[in-house]
Amino acid sequence: MSRLKEIISDDQIKKYDRSNIFKDYRSWPTLASESFEKEVSVPKISKFGHIVVCGMGGSAAAGDVLKSWLKRLNVVVVKGYHLPKWVGKDDLVIATSYSGNTEETLGCYSEALEMGLPLVTISSGGLLESSSKKNGIPFNKVPHGLAPRAAFPLLFYTLVNILYSLRIVNDVEFKESKSSIGVLTSHSKKIFPEVPINENISKQVASFMFGKYPVIYGSEDISCVVERFRRLISENGKWHAMADVIPELCHNEIVAYDIPNPQLRIMLLRTKLDTQEVRIRFDILKEVLL
Amino acid sequence: MSRLKEIISDDQIKKYDRSNIFKDYRSWPTLASESFEKEVSVPKISKFGHIVVCGMGGSAAAGDVLKSWLKRLNVVVVKGYHLPKWVGKDDLVIATSYSGNTEETLGCYSEALEMGLPLVTISSGGLLESSSKKNGIPFNKVPHGLAPRAAFPLLFYTLVNILYSLRIVNDVEFKESKSSIGVLTSHSKKIFPEVPINENISKQVASFMFGKYPVIYGSEDISCVVERFRRLISENGKWHAMADVIPELCHNEIVAYDIPNPQLRIMLLRTKLDTQEVRIRFDILKEVLL
Numbered sequence: 162m163s164r165l166k167e168i169i170s171d172d173q174i175k176k177y178d179r180s181n182i183f184k185d186y187r188s189w190p191t192l193a194s195e196s197f198e199k200e201v202s203v204p205k206i207s208k209f210g211h212i213v214v215c216g217m218g219g220s221a222a223a224g225d226v227l228k229s230w231l232k233r234l235n236v237v238v239v240k241g242y243h244l245p246k247w248v249g250k251d252d253l254v255i256a257t258s259y260s261g262n263t264e265e266t267l268g269c270y271s272e273a274l275e276m277g278l279p280l281v282t283i284s285s286g287g288l289l290e291s292s293s294k295k296n297g298i299p300f301n302k303v304p305h306g307l308a309p310r311a312a313f314p315l316l317f318y319t320l321v322n323i324l325y326s327l328r329i330v331n332d333v334e335f336k337e338s339k340s341s342i343g344v345l346t347s348h349s350k351k352i353f354p355e356v357p358i359n360e361n362i363s364k365q366v367a368s369f370m371f372g373k374y375p376v377i378y379g380s381e382d383i384s385c386v387v388e389r390f391r392r393l394i395s396e397n398g399k400w401h402a403m404a405d406v407i408p409e410l411c412h413n414e415i416v417a418y419d420i421p422n423p424q425l426r427i428m429l430l431r432t433k434l435d436t437q438e439v440r441i442r443f444d445i446l447k448e449v450l451l
Numbered sequence: 452m453s454r455l456k457e458i459i460s461d462d463q464i465k466k467y468d469r470s471n472i473f474k475d476y477r478s479w480p481t482l483a484s485e486s487f488e489k490e491v492s493v494p495k496i497s498k499f500g501h502i503v504v505c506g507m508g509g510s511a512a513a514g515d516v517l518k519s520w521l522k523r524l525n526v527v528v529v530k531g532y533h534l535p536k537w538v539g540k541d542d543l544v545i546a547t548s549y550s551g552n553t554e555e556t557l558g559c560y561s562e563a564l565e566m567g568l569p570l571v572t573i574s575s576g577g578l579l580e581s582s583s584k585k586n587g588i589p590f591n592k593v594p595h596g597l598a599p600r601a602a603f604p605l606l607f608y609t610l611v612n613i614l615y616s617l618r619i620v621n622d623v624e625f626k627e628s629k630s631s632i633g634v635l636t637s638h639s640k641k642i643f644p645e646v647p648i649n650e651n652i653s654k655q656v657a658s659f660m661f662g663k664y665p666v667i668y669g670s671e672d673i674s675c676v677v678e679r680f681r682r683l684i685s686e687n688g689k690w691h692a693m694a695d696v697i698p699e700l701c702h703n704e705i706v707a708y709d710i711p712n713p714q715l716r717i718m719l720l721r722t723k724l725d726t727q728e729v730r731i732r733f734d735i736l737k738e739v740l741l
Contacts, residue, residue: 211525218702233536235501235527240699241671242728246523264728265698310703374664376691381531395707401666401715403693408555409530412508413600417685425691438532438554 169364174354182397183354185311190346192304196318197339202299203326206279210251212329214320215239215269219309220257220283222392223316225385227324231334232382242268244276253279255323257316259309261287274298283319285312310396314345370394370426375402378410378446379430380439387430407442418450427451459654464644472687473644475601480636482594486608487629492589493616494569500541502619504610505529505559509599510547510573512682513606515675517614521624522672532558534566543569545613547606549599551577564588573609575602600686604635660684660716665692668700668736669720670729677720697732708740717741 174183214224217240224238239245242265244254256270261284270289273280274296282293285305293300301323303315321338324330330338350356352363375394379387384406391404403425405414427450431443464473504514507530514528529535532555534544546560551574560579563570564586572583575595583590591613593605611628614620620628640646642653665684669677674696681694693715695704717740721733 217699221699221702235535235537237525240696242698242726245525247525263702268728374691392703395704399707399709401664401693401704401707401712403691406530408532409507409511412511412553413682414685414691417689417691419689422691436532438558 169354169358169367171354180308182308182311185307187349187353189311189314190342190349192307192312193314193318193342193345196303196315197322197342199319199322201301201319201322201326202281203323204253204279204281204299206253206327208251209253209279209327209329210249211253212236212324213239213244213248213252213254214257215244215254215266215273216257216316217263217265218392219311219313220259220263220266220316222313222385222389223257223320224255225388226317227320229383229385230338231324231330234329239269241265244269244272248273248276248278250276250278253281253327253329255281255283255320256289257283257320258287258289259285259303259307259312259316261285261289267292281323283316283323285315310393318342366428369428373426374424375400376425376427377402377404377430378407378427380432380435381406381409382434382436382439383430383432390430407439407446411442411446415446415449459644459648459657461644470598472598472601475597477639477643479601479604480632480639482597482602483604483608483632483635486593486605487612487632489609489612491591491609491612491616492571493613494543494571494589496543496569496617498541499543499569499617499619500539501543502526502614503529503534503538503542503544504547505534505544505556505563506547506606507553507555508682509601509603510549510553510556510606512603512675512679513547513610514545515678516607517610519673519675520628521614521620524619529559531555534559534562538563538566538568540566540568543571543617543619545571545573545610546579547573547610548577548579549575549593549597549602549606551575551579557582571613573606573613575605600683608632656718659718663716664714665690666715666717667692667694667720668697668717670722670725671696671699672724672726672729673720673722680720697729697736701732701736705736705739 212234214227216224221238221240228236228238254273256266258266267288281299282289283301283303284290285303290300301319303319321330325335352361358364377387377390387404387406391402394400394402429443429446502524504517504526506514511528511530518526518528544563546556548556557578571589572579573591573593574580575593580590591609593609611620615625642651648654667677667680677694677696681692684690684692719733
């Protein structure tokens, strides 16, 4: 713990965060607002079937959050080289790649282009920009120069904006997504490096996880957050973590706790959105695990 | 290693496998054949939209395998209490619960019943059987008395049979699934406890993983296998494992390997089905990780 306190001091954060990625994270509320206000290019569509978001890493995360949020729509996120085989002429394909050069996303983009599907693209440049322009595909440019994993708000709020422009996202949902920028602003101030550990939930979590294997559990409804948390521990923390969702984990992973394991650090991500059924499961988990 | 050799001797397997679950696994080829030949009850449908498989644990795994296999169809697996909000009148709901009393699956079943959706059920008994019979829902009974996680072939091959009966699975696919029973038979003989470790891939894998954290990587195309392997380590091995899929892991999790970690045991699940792109990613991973 004392070594950790030293590690998460201002000076040490500067030392470990060599690419100064924290600067990118600090700008999230601004990036979100700017993406939210910006005009977007969209394809002309009269009806739509599925919404297929193609992207990897941070772009995939934007699709996952969209899927978790817009539950009334069947959003499908493709994290690979190819469109699903069932994709048909009414399905809207959104190809997102921060660099514009992600080979998997370019693969899906090419397939959609060849099939003549309703298609729209998002990137900061690269081949996705040049090919979209050449082929007359509605293209949405986001600012470049960030670490791709920190570009999440650029991609997510541009996605929302595109779907609002197409009247797929309705007025109520659009307002809801706008209010999330306020939450982003107020929360981010509480987790800045200059906030001391006793008031800083991020530093407290880092302290709790340090030197152990984090295990992140949350409701299936926020599986996008559970999954992203795990992956960001790898990307930013250069370490391994485990994750699973409630209720599925209650049917298998929970059995692994027959023998207590001091190398694990279990984190339960509870939210106001949790249903009564999920709350009960969390209470049982807490009793069994902690 | 010497302790492990002792653990995986015949006598020790009997000692650790107290519920004799191996007996259930040994019967998989027979269970598969019987489920495959059996007549099934199906709803009358003239067309269908999505195939929604509801189930937890082993039942969810049957849905996941179906989804990975029938890529030309948009199979959706629900591992929770509620049907997706977008489900509509043409979507076929298949509720599977080995015990017939899984509360999440019963929740989805009730919603489908209330909405009057095309519905079919699979269980060995329980409330799912009694309610299906009471409400005139096509019900498919599977033999009871197994550990639910070992009931996979009963659930999977019954699923295939139902979809074939509805002409959703075509003749070619039906034959393909039948041939998988042959593979199951020939493979299972190689991994029985009586086969010595030098000829037994299962014992070799157990020896490799012993006392470490298994990390299972495979192509997104076989994500059902990757995920099931991880969960079965928890259920049968009472231990924790990690898992991820190619290519997505190349965009985040791979960064965690900046510092070598001797506590991990990485397993790459390569198959003949891997595309050229995935094969290249595997080769790179092997170079980086091993």
